[in-house]
Amino acid sequence: xxxxxxQIRFDPxxxxxxxxxxxxxxxxxxxxxxxxxxxxxxxxxxxxxxRRLIATGTDADGHGIVAYLRPLxxxxxxxxxxxxxxxx
Numbered sequence: 001x002x003x004x005x006x007q008i009r010f011d012p013x014x015x016x017x018x019x020x021x022x023x024x025x026x027x028x029x030x031x032x033x034x035x036x037x038x039x040x041x042x043x044x045x046x047x048x049x050x051r052r053l054i055a056t057g058t059d060a061d062g063h064g065i066v067a068y069l070r071p072l073x074x075x076x077x078x079x080x081x082x083x084x085x086x087x088x
Contacts, residue, residue, distance in 0.1 A: 003041050003053050005034045006077035008069065014081055022085045024065065029084045032057035032065035052082060064088060 010026045018024045031037065033055035041055045053069040064087030069079040 003043075003055075003071075004036075004077045005038060005041070005053075005055060005069065005079055008034055008067070008079050008081050009072060010081050014083065018081075018084045024084055024086065026081070028059045028063075029065060029067050029081060032059045032063075033067050033069075049082070053079065056087065 008026070008030050010029075015026050018026075018029070033041075038055040038057040040057075041053055043051060044054050045051045049068075053071070055067045055069060056064065057067075058064055065084060066087050067084040068082040070082055072078045072080050
């Protein structure tokens with residue numbers, strides 16, 4: 001099933017975590033994977049975390065970014081970022 005990522009929402013705690021732990025901002029994650037920017041999107045089912053979308057893309061500086069997303073409203077193509085990190 002194809003997934004289009006129109007919007008990504010960030011819980012303040014997740015946004016703080018990815019900034020502190022992975023030196024990423026919400027803007028960089030959106031730039032890398034939203035609005036058709038993602039190089040790859042794959043559904044993944046984890047026994048602990050459940051079903052989520054893994055989106056990978058590149059930011060303006062050429063850094064690879066991986067985002068783990070959960071659908072909030074698939075009709076509006078809105079997703080919640082569960083976490084994100086630099087590739088590699």
